[in-house]
Amino acid sequence: MAVTLTPPRAGGRTRRVPDRHHRGVTRWIVLALVTVAALVMLVPFAFMLLNAFKSPGDYSNNGPLSWPTEFYTTGLRTYWEQVDFPVKLWNSILISGSVAVLAVVVSLLSAYALGIGRVRGRLWIIGLFLLANMLPQEALIYPLYHFAKEAGLYNTRLAVIIIFTVIQAAFGTYLLASVLSTFPRTLLEAAALDGAGKWRILWRVVLPNVRPTISVLLVFFFIWTWNEFLIPLVMLIDNQTQTVPVALASLQGDRLMDAPTTNAGALLSLLPAILFFLVFQRTLARGITAGADK
Amino acid sequence: MAVPDTVAARPGATPSPPTGKTPRRPRRPDAGYWLYLLPGAVMFLLVIGGPLIYTGYLSLTRWSGVGDPSFIGLDNYRTLLTDDVFWTSFRNTIAMIVAMVVLPTLIGLVLAAVLFDTIGRRFRPRTAAALRAAFYLPQVLPVVVAGIVWGWILRPDGALNGLFDAIGLGALSHDWLGDPGTALPVVMAVMIWVQLGYPVVVFMAALERVDPELYEAAEIDGAGWWRRFRAITLPQIRPETFVVGLTCTIAAMKVFGPIYALTRGGPENATNVPSYFAYFTFFKRLNVGYGSAISMVLTLIIVVVAVLFIRAQNRAERRDGGL
Numbered sequence: 075m076a077v078t079l080t081p082p083r084a085g086g087r088t089r090r091v092p093d094r095h096h097r098g099v100t101r102w103i104v105l106a107l108v109t110v111a112a113l114v115m116l117v118p119f120a121f122m123l124l125n126a127f128k129s130p131g132d133y134s135n136n137g138p139l140s141w142p143t144e145f146y147t148t149g150l151r152t153y154w155e156q157v158d159f160p161v162k163l164w165n166s167i168l169i170s171g172s173v174a175v176l177a178v179v180v181s182l183l184s185a186y187a188l189g190i191g192r193v194r195g196r197l198w199i200i201g202l203f204l205l206a207n208m209l210p211q212e213a214l215i216y217p218l219y220h221f222a223k224e225a226g227l228y229n230t231r232l233a234v235i236i237i238f239t240v241i242q243a244a245f246g247t248y249l250l251a252s253v254l255s256t257f258p259r260t261l262l263e264a265a266a267l268d269g270a271g272k273w274r275i276l277w278r279v280v281l282p283n284v285r286p287t288i289s290v291l292l293v294f295f296f297i298w299t300w301n302e303f304l305i306p307l308v309m310l311i312d313n314q315t316q317t318v319p320v321a322l323a324s325l326q327g328d329r330l331m332d333a334p335t336t337n338a339g340a341l342l343s344l345l346p347a348i349l350f351f352l353v354f355q356r357t358l359a360r361g362i363t364a365g366a367d368k
Numbered sequence: 369m370a371v372p373d374t375v376a377a378r379p380g381a382t383p384s385p386p387t388g389k390t391p392r393r394p395r396r397p398d399a400g401y402w403l404y405l406l407p408g409a410v411m412f413l414l415v416i417g418g419p420l421i422y423t424g425y426l427s428l429t430r431w432s433g434v435g436d437p438s439f440i441g442l443d444n445y446r447t448l449l450t451d452d453v454f455w456t457s458f459r460n461t462i463a464m465i466v467a468m469v470v471l472p473t474l475i476g477l478v479l480a481a482v483l484f485d486t487i488g489r490r491f492r493p494r495t496a497a498a499l500r501a502a503f504y505l506p507q508v509l510p511v512v513v514a515g516i517v518w519g520w521i522l523r524p525d526g527a528l529n530g531l532f533d534a535i536g537l538g539a540l541s542h543d544w545l546g547d548p549g550t551a552l553p554v555v556m557a558v559m560i561w562v563q564l565g566y567p568v569v570v571f572m573a574a575l576e577r578v579d580p581e582l583y584e585a586a587e588i589d590g591a592g593w594w595r596r597f598r599a600i601t602l603p604q605i606r607p608e609t610f611v612v613g614l615t616c617t618i619a620a621m622k623v624f625g626p627i628y629a630l631t632r633g634g635p636e637n638a639t640n641v642p643s644y645f646a647y648f649t650f651f652k653r654l655n656v657g658y659g660s661a662i663s664m665v666l667t668l669i670i671v672v673v674a675v676l677f678i679r680a681q682n683r684a685e686r687r688d689g690g691l
Binding site: 104108113115121122180184188190202208209212218237276300320336337348 | 400401404409411412414418419420422426433479482483486487495502505508510516517518520526527531533564565625628629642646647650651656659663666667670
């Protein structure tokens with residue numbers, strides 16, 4: 075992503091707060107400093123791009139900083155084939171997508187009971203869910219690994235889907251319950267007077283009203299699950315089941331991969347994340363604000 | 369209102385019996401709703417509650433993962449107390465909190481204020497948005513990918529040493545992650561890079577909530593940047609600071625992926641953290657009981673820290689409300 079330095083046009087001077095002369099220079103220095111800092115943040119991406127298209131020979135002769143001598147795509151292709159990238163991509167999409175949808179459904183059901191039904195002890199239940207989301211996954215991993223083996227779910231995507239559905243739903247319940255606890259009662263009562271049952275009210279009255287929050291949760295659950303590492307690393311050992319991050323890390327583990335292939339692999343692995351980010355930028359921004367607003 | 373607002377009138381979660389105010393509804397208002405809690409509760413017990421209790425039990429046993437665990441009481445915890453690796457891993461957690469919470473929050477506060485107050489208002493807002501995107505980008509990519517890229521940059525034949533060679537500082541070349549002396553500071557620097565965008569984005573969103581007239585009034589009164597930062601920016605975004613502090617502290621205590629991708633806890637445990645230590649003990653040393661004890665201690669610390677954070681936040685909010 076290029077940082078464009080927008081030159082200030084005449085419009086900048088007609089602001090309500092007139093610049094005082096001593097600040098005229100300062101603001102440019104500040105802009106320059108922040109821009110340099112932002113560029114430094116992007117340097118690793120530039121390095122990665124530069125070296126993803128180099129041949130191993132080019133890399134070892136000319137080092138990591140030189141411009142590639144040719145547009146070499148064999149590294150990308152090697153990585154693509156070596157790790158069977160389309161399979162990994164599909165696994166990640168399948169797992170993250172299923173988790174996002176299932177976790178939202180579970181969150182909505184639980185939050186309906188907690189936020190609107192206000193069942194007894196709901197504050198304790200919400201606190202429990204919140205703590206569950208904060209737990210270190212190490213505290214669950216061995217029993218989960220053990221049970222999955224016993225149940226024949228080890229090395230299946232289903233095991234990972236179930237686990238993350240619960241972990242993400244724990245957060246979703248917390249957030250949605252607090253949103254629903256301020257749900258306008260009059261709407262619910264009007265629907266009840268019209269003879270709608272709880273089930274109908276949930277889908278016809280509550281759901282349409284919290285759709286913005288739900289879409290934020292969908293995006294977040296998808297990305298969080300996509301980026302998860304420990305549980306997929308332990309649960310998915312097979313080429314046919316692994317996700318994108320696990321495949322990249324396990325390939326790096328054998329230390330045989332040359333630098334250009336490492337970079338090609340990293341580039342391929344982050345492209346879906348960047349694409350997703352660009353598509354859902356607004357939803358994400360809204361979500362970050364929603365999360366911070368409590 | 370035609371229908372009395374009985375449900376809303378119920379005081380919070382206190383299981384008080386229906387009062388005389390709601391004579392027309394003898395039925396408890398929440399009857400029937402608990403059914404909706406069932407799927408979440410059952411899955412929660414199976415995937416989180418049960419396993420957590422089981423890990424707690426395993427921490428009291430010696431077990432390699434096959435056969436039956438043998439109960440040994442608190443022996444694992446006693447061993448932990450004298451285990452140097454365990455203490456190193458917790459010392460490194462403090463380093464991770466510095467790198468993932470303290471520094472990103474401080475730098476993020478200043479950056480967000482500068483982007484919002486100076487750049488967003490004196491240049492076009494688009495400039496601030498583009499700069500913000502650059503800071504946020506590392507947050508988008510899977511943290512393992514970040515670990516792999518940085519691992520390569522910091523390799524002896526990687527980009528950082530190449531950069532030093534190119535500018536004539538070849539003498540500074542170093543095996544950054546291979547040397548126990550530099551590995552931890554370098555990992556900390558990478559984590560700052562990864563984390564920085566999160567507070568910047570959250571704080572900038574928070575600042576949009578602030579009435580711009582506050583800033584303009586302060587400026588007309590002659591308040592400099594620093595005074596505006598302290599008197600307006602900091603108090604206005606305190607709720608967000610708490611949220612960032614809590615979420616980042618927990619992330620720092622649980623950090624695993626970057627360590628796995630960068631150093632696997634090495635060299636000589638210089639970058640080991642409790643999460644990686646537990647993983648290694650479970651799956652490489654096949655010492656499930658001991659790994660469980662490490663996990664339980666980590667869990668306990670995280671719960672305590674989270675509770676302290678939330679209580680501090682509630683106290684601060686009450687104080688603000690009282691003023």
